[in-house]
Amino acid sequence: MTTNQTHTIAPVLPVPATAARLTALVGALATLGSTFLAWTWTAEFPGDLTVTGYPGGLQVLTLTGALLTALFALAGHGVRGLGWLVPGGKNSPVRLLALGTFTTTWYAVLAIAVELGGLVNLEPGGWIAPLASLVTLVGALGLPTDVPAENPGPASGWQRFTHAFKAPAPGKAAPLPSWAEILIIAAAFGIGLFIFTYGIDTEYAELFIGFLLLIGFGAPAVARAGLNRRLGALTATHKNVTVTAAFVAAFAFPFTQSNDAYATIGANILIFATVALGLNVVVGLAGLLDLGYVAFLGVGAYTAALFSGSPSSTIGIQLPFWAAVLAGAAASLIFGVVIGAPTLRLHGDYLAIVTLGFGEIFRIAMQNMDGASGPDITNGPNGIPNIPDLELFGFNFGEPHNVLGVELGRFSNYYLLMLFFTIIVVTVFRRSDQSRIGRAWVAIREDETAARAMGINAFRLKLLAFALGATLAGMAGTVQAHVTFTVTPAQYKFVEAVPPNSAFLLAAVILGGMGTVSGPLIGAALLYLIPAKLQFMSDYQLLLFGIALILLMRFRPEGLIADRRKQLEFHETGQLDAPKGDIGLSKAGV
Known part of the structure; x- marks a missing residue:
C-alpha cells in the first residue's frame, strides 16, 4: 500500500x-x-x-x-x-x-x-x-x-x-x-x-x-x-547486484547487433565514456577544471601506436598489449605529474587556461615531431597509420568470431575489450569516491580554504587526482589506437566535430552529472550517439550543442544523474529562511 x-x-x-x-x-x-x-x-x-x-x-x-x-x-x-x-x-x-x-x-x-x-x-x-x-x-x-x-x-x-x-x-x-x-x-x-x-x-x-x-x-x-x-x-x-546487472546488460549489447557498423558506435561510446569517467575524478570529485584532458588520451594512444609494431612506427619495437597498456598509462601518469606539479597551485580560471594550453602544446608538439620541425618520432600531421589489430592468447580482435552462436565482428570484439577497461575504471572511481581520499577531494572541491584548515594537504591530493585521471585516460587511449587504426594530432583538438575532445568530455561530465558513476557514462553516450546519427546536421552541431547546454543549465543544472549534494545546491530545499529583523540579544542592543 x-x-x-x-x-x-x-x-x-x-x-x-x-x-x-x-x-x-x-x-x-x-x-x-x-x-x-x-x-x-x-x-x-x-x-x-x-x-x-x-x-x-x-x-x-x-x-x-x-x-x-x-x-x-x-x-x-x-x-x-x-x-x-x-x-x-x-x-x-x-x-x-x-x-x-x-x-x-x-x-x-x-x-x-x-x-x-x-x-x-x-x-x-x-x-x-x-x-x-x-x-x-x-x-x-x-x-x-x-x-x-x-x-x-x-x-x-x-x-x-x-x-x-x-x-x-x-x-x-x-x-x-x-x-x-x-x-x-x-x-x-x-x-x-x-x-x-x-x-x-x-x-x-x-x-x-x-x-x-x-x-x-x-x-x-x-x-x-x-x-x-x-x-x-x-x-x-x-x-553489488546493480553493478552486476549493469555490466551484464552492457555485455549483452554486441549479441543484439547483426550489423558491425552499429557495434562501432558502441565501442566508440565506451572509449568516450571511460575517458569522461576519468575526467570525472578530476572535475567531479576534486573540482579541478581541466580543459586539456584529451591530451592524456593522446599520450596513451601515441605510446601504444609507437610500440604496436606498425610499419610507420619510428621506434621499431613491438610490445605485448598488456605491456603497451602499462606503458601508455605510465606515460600519461608522468605527464600528469609533470603538468600538475607546477600548475595545481593555481585556481579557477587560471588553472583552466593552463590546462587548455597544455592540450594545445601536446597537439602542436605531436604535429612538429616529423623530422623537419623537430625529431622524427610521430610522423607529424600524418600520424602513425596501419596500427595492427590486437591478438591476445590467440584471439585476434580483427577477425570475426562465433561466440554463443552469435558472430561477433571486429568492433564487437573491441567493444568487449573496452568493457573490461570500463569495469576497471568504474571500480577505481567507486573505491576512490568512497575512500578517505575521495572525501578529502570533495572537501577541497566544496571549500579548499576550509579543507586546509582541517589539516588536508590540498596540493598533494589535487596532484593525486590529476595523476589518477591522466592514468585512466592513457589506459583508454591504448585501446583507441587499435580501434581507429591511425593516431593523428588532429584527433586531440580542444573542439572537434567528432568526440572525444576536451570540450565534449567536459560537457559529458556536466551533462550526465558531476561526481556520479552513471552520469558521465550517459552523458558520453548521448554526446557521441546524437552526432553519429544526425550527420546531416553536422554544420549546425556546435550551435545545437550550445542550445542544448543552455536548456540543461536552465531546467537541470545538476545534470541528468545528480547526487544528493548537487540537488540540494541547485534547488530549493524547503527549509525555512533565516529570521529577519532584530531578535534575541540583538534586540537589546548587545
Whole structure:
C-alpha cells in the first residue's frame, strides 16, 4: 500500500479533472488505433508507413507514447493493479507523455509532408493521428499539477507547466522481498538495454529524431511519476547486484547487433565514456577544471601506436598489449605529474587556461615531431597509420568470431575489450569516491580554504587526482589506437566535430552529472550517439550543442544523474529562511 505525499494545484487549462482525464484517455486510445492505419500512400518515406494493420517506423514511436499515456492515465485514476506506476505523482506524467506523443506524431506528419511534397500525401491514419494526439494533449493539460506537499504551487501558467519536469517526494511503499527487488533491478536494466539498442539501431535520421523526442519527454515523465527514486532506493540497497546487472546488460549489447557498423558506435561510446569517467575524478570529485584532458588520451594512444609494431612506427619495437597498456598509462601518469606539479597551485580560471594550453602544446608538439620541425618520432600531421589489430592468447580482435552462436565482428570484439577497461575504471572511481581520499577531494572541491584548515594537504591530493585521471585516460587511449587504426594530432583538438575532445568530455561530465558513476557514462553516450546519427546536421552541431547546454543549465543544472549534494545546491530545499529583523540579544542592543 502506498501513500502519495503530493497535492495538486490548478490545471494549465480550466477543465474538470474527471473530464480531462477521460479526454486524455480517449485521445490516447484513438492515437494508438491510428498507428494501425496507413499514414501515407507511398513507400518513399522511410519506414514504409503504407501498411494497414502493421505499424512501422515512426508509427511505432507514436504507438508507444500513446500506450504509455493511456496506462499512466488509468494508473492516476486508481485502476487496480496500476498504482505502482505512479508512486510520486498522478497527473504530471500523463501531461509529459501526452506532450511527447503529440510532438513525435506531429513531427512525423510534417516530415512526411515536407519530404513527399505536401499534406496531400497523407492517408486517413496520417490525419487521425495528429488530431487524436492533440485531443490527448488538451485533456492532459486540463489535469491538476502534482506538487510536493511542502512546496506551494507557483502562480503563473508557464511555471505550472514547467513544474511537471520536477520530481515530487516519493510515496512510501510496502517493503518487497529481496528476490522481487532484484528482479525489478534486472528488469530495469533490461529495459534500458532495449532502449539503448533501439536508439543505435535506428536506420534513418527521421526515426532517430522521433526517438529523441519521445525519450526527451518520456524520461522526465518516469521521473515525475516517482519511479526513478523508487528504483534508486532499490539500487542503493543492492549495490553489488546493480553493478552486476549493469555490466551484464552492457555485455549483452554486441549479441543484439547483426550489423558491425552499429557495434562501432558502441565501442566508440565506451572509449568516450571511460575517458569522461576519468575526467570525472578530476572535475567531479576534486573540482579541478581541466580543459586539456584529451591530451592524456593522446599520450596513451601515441605510446601504444609507437610500440604496436606498425610499419610507420619510428621506434621499431613491438610490445605485448598488456605491456603497451602499462606503458601508455605510465606515460600519461608522468605527464600528469609533470603538468600538475607546477600548475595545481593555481585556481579557477587560471588553472583552466593552463590546462587548455597544455592540450594545445601536446597537439602542436605531436604535429612538429616529423623530422623537419623537430625529431622524427610521430610522423607529424600524418600520424602513425596501419596500427595492427590486437591478438591476445590467440584471439585476434580483427577477425570475426562465433561466440554463443552469435558472430561477433571486429568492433564487437573491441567493444568487449573496452568493457573490461570500463569495469576497471568504474571500480577505481567507486573505491576512490568512497575512500578517505575521495572525501578529502570533495572537501577541497566544496571549500579548499576550509579543507586546509582541517589539516588536508590540498596540493598533494589535487596532484593525486590529476595523476589518477591522466592514468585512466592513457589506459583508454591504448585501446583507441587499435580501434581507429591511425593516431593523428588532429584527433586531440580542444573542439572537434567528432568526440572525444576536451570540450565534449567536459560537457559529458556536466551533462550526465558531476561526481556520479552513471552520469558521465550517459552523458558520453548521448554526446557521441546524437552526432553519429544526425550527420546531416553536422554544420549546425556546435550551435545545437550550445542550445542544448543552455536548456540543461536552465531546467537541470545538476545534470541528468545528480547526487544528493548537487540537488540540494541547485534547488530549493524547503527549509525555512533565516529570521529577519532584530531578535534575541540583538534586540537589546548587545
